[in-house]
Amino acid sequence: MNYVLASASPRRRELLKQILPEFEIVPAESGEEVNISLFPEQMACALAERKCDEVFAKRPDCTVIGCDTVVAFNGETLGKPADRDDATRTLKMLSGKTHFVITAVCVRNKYKKACEFDKTEVRFNVLSDEFIRIYVDGGSPLDKAGSYGIQDGGLVKEYFGSYTNVVGLPVTLTKKLLEKVSLDE
Helix, strand or coil, rough: EEEEECCCCHHHHHHHHHCCCCCCCCCCCCCCCCCCCCCHHHHHHHHHHHHHHHHHCEEEEEEEEEEEEEECCCCCEEECCCHHHHHHHHHHCCCCEEEEEEEEEEECCCEEEEEEEEEEEECCCCCCCHHHHHHCCCCCCHCCCCCCCCCCCCCCCECCCCHHHHHCCCHHHHHHHHHHHCCCC
8 A cells, every 4th residue: 555645744754754665755735724712632633634534545555654744732723834923923922931832633545534632741941032032033933833943942841742743643542543444555
């Protein structure tokens, strides 16, 4: 069976290589708009499933993996920042506080589809305005949910749960879903 990752994220690509030696990259083109009344877990699952289904429609002969990551903080769901100002606002809001990172993974082939999420609690360091300015100027937060990457230094004080979930692809969950879907082949 051929595998397809429905994401252009270099971080997801590297993480998936830990469990799948070979796969194609076919990024989903659908937007990330979704019903904002959904809980963050439901939102992440809806987006992951949409991306997976879109790519599966193009590649029905393959097993497709779709993912989406959101950050939940004080009742607000945060995706990728709209621009530099949005990234700065988000980082100031998260500074010194705790939030949750939810990544949903949807795996689908011609036999079966499964979608689940992983959730990690993350506590931020207190970030100075200067630190935030330099970080945003570097461009790293602009393509990441919550405007940050856990792998970037100085941001995260501690986390409880899966590190790879926060990076954008919970490896253990993805492996489990790949096994679950392959049972019916």
